[in-house]
Amino acid sequence: MQPVRWGILSTARIGRTKVVPGMMKSPLCDVVAVASREEGAARAMAAELGIPGAHGSYEALFADPEIEAIYNPLPNHLHVPMTLAAAAAGKHVLCEKPIAITADEAEELRKASKQVLIAEAFMVRHHPQWHRAREIIQSGEIGELRAIQVLFAYFNSDPTNIRNKADIGGGGLLDIGCYAVVAGRYFFDVDPVRAVTLMDRDPAFGVDRTTSALMDFGGGRQMTFTVSTQSVPYQRVQILGTKGRIEIEIPFNAPPDIPTRIFVDEGTAHANRSARAIEFPVVDQYRLQGEAFSRAVRGIEPLAYGLEDAVMNMRILDALRRSEGSEAWERV
Numbered sequence: 667m668q669p670v671r672w673g674i675l676s677t678a679r680i681g682r683t684k685v686v687p688g689m690m691k692s693p694l695c696d697v698v699a700v701a702s703r704e705e706g707a708a709r710a711m712a713a714e715l716g717i718p719g720a721h722g723s724y725e726a727l728f729a730d731p732e733i734e735a736i737y738n739p740l741p742n743h744l745h746v747p748m749t750l751a752a753a754a755a756g757k758h759v760l761c762e763k764p765i766a767i768t769a770d771e772a773e774e775l776r777k778a779s780k781q782v783l784i785a786e787a788f789m790v791r792h793h794p795q796w797h798r799a800r801e802i803i804q805s806g807e808i809g810e811l812r813a814i815q816v817l818f819a820y821f822n823s824d825p826t827n828i829r830n831k832a833d834i835g836g837g838g839l840l841d842i843g844c845y846a847v848v849a850g851r852y853f854f855d856v857d858p859v860r861a862v863t864l865m866d867r868d869p870a871f872g873v874d875r876t877t878s879a880l881m882d883f884g885g886g887r888q889m890t891f892t893v894s895t896q897s898v899p900y901q902r903v904q905i906l907g908t909k910g911r912i913e914i915e916i917p918f919n920a921p922p923d924i925p926t927r928i929f930v931d932e933g934t935a936h937a938n939r940s941a942r943a944i945e946f947p948v949v950d951q952y953r954l955q956g957e958a959f960s961r962a963v964r965g966i967e968p969l970a971y972g973l974e975d976a977v978m979n980m981r982i983l984d985a986l987r988r989s990e991g992s993e994a995w996e997r998v
Contacts, residue, residue: 669696670960673733673757673921675724675748677702677711680762681739686715688922688952689737694960701727724748727754734906737787737956738762742835746771753778755767759961762787764844765973767835769980771971777901779973783962786976788848790918793953794946795926799912801907802852803928809909814853816846816891818901820916829895830871835872837984838895839865845881845918846891847982849903854883857978860997863989868896879986882995913941922950 672695674681687694697717700710705722712720721727727736728751735758738749746766749759753775765786766772775784790796803811822829822843829836849859858881866876876894883889901919905912915928920926925948931941962969985996 667695667962667964667965669755670693670963671732671734671735672697672956673719673727673730673736674700674711674717675727675736675738676740677707677719677737678739678762682711682715684829684922685952685956687736687737688950690715690959691953692960695956699727699730699733701773712935719989724751726758726953728752728928733757735760735783735959739787741831742767742824743833746774747774748790751776753776753784756782758779758783758959762953762957763985764835764840764980765976766980767840768975769932769984772977772980773971776803776912776977782844783959783969784976785959785962785969786979788845788971789951790845790850790920791852793920793926793951793969794949795920795928795944796852796917798930798944798946799914800855802912803853803905803907804855804924807818807910807930808905808907808912811854811887811905811907812941813906814850814885814889815904815906816849816889816893816902816917818842818845818891819894819897821897822895825871830868830873832872836871837875837877838893839874839877841893841895841982842918842973843877843879843891843893843982843986844892844979846889847881847986848890849917850881850891851979853905854887856867856885858889858982858998860995861869861985861989862995863986866988877986879989881982905982910943913938913976920951921949922952934973946958 699719701721706719736752739760865874878892903914903917929941934940
């Protein structure tokens with residue numbers, strides 16, 4: 667297929683170090699320009715990555731006739747307004763997670779999504795290790811799926827970091843709790859009906875630094891997660907069935923340069939001694955994400971996860987935040 671011509675909205679670190687390098691590995695993605703409100707920053711990133719074009723404003727990127735699709739990794743409070751601006755210019759948009767700060771805000775994208783493609787950038791759903799884990803669940807090998815547990819943590823106490831700014835959508839739930847929500851929806855293959863949350867907020871930043879939740883997926887299916895922005899870096903997904911267990915070793919930040927593993931265990935011995943490891947060859951999940959969106963732009967295949975999926979994710983996150991205030995179960 668003819669490669670899709672991409673523009674990168676800002677010099678955000680995730681784009682510069684992960685997403686854009688992954689996309690540039692693919693013959694389906696042609697990254698032609700990057701934009702920043704500081705033209706020098708745009709030129710520096712373009713020179714660093716070998717991107718031919720650099721713009722000194724977001725508006726110039728939207729007006730660039732060479733660009734078909736925009737990758738939007740701006741801070742959370744700019745996801746919706748800048749996605750709307752890009753869509754108004756006729757550009758398809760792959761927007762970083764979370765797609766909005768609230769579900770109501772995400773709903774503002776609905777009209778635009780009828781004219782261009784808009785999707786939320788959850789790269790994990792493109793990784794073969796997630797695909798294989800769900801195949802094993804659907805095969806019945808681990809029996810009836812009963813519970814999922816997710817841990818995801820890093821340590822960041824920088825007061826200037828956007829993740830520590832409450833007024834622009836910072837905090838652990840929106841930054842990494844969204845991954846836990848996606849994991850539950852992906853592996854249960856259904857949406858939760860209610861949730862209850864416990865949050866600990868940083869007294870200086872006001873953002874949630876540790877959030878735990880219990881989510882009810884109906885039919886006895888339960889999910890628990892803890893995410894933290896001020897704990898030792900760690901991540902794991904545990905999937906429990908009536909006859910077996912799946913463990914995803916590096917579920918979210920799967921490295922692009924070494925193989926990854928999941929473990930499938932029938933539970934006859936402790937400490938993973940009865941588990942078999944399934945190893946996956948080196949892949950870049952950001953490349954796979956860019957390729958999937960590019961194929962959708964070309965009409966080769968539909969988006970697996972479009973705006974409806976993103977809005978539902980925000981509704982769940984909204985319920986989790988409401989539970990902090992009500993100290994009770996909240997319906998999704």
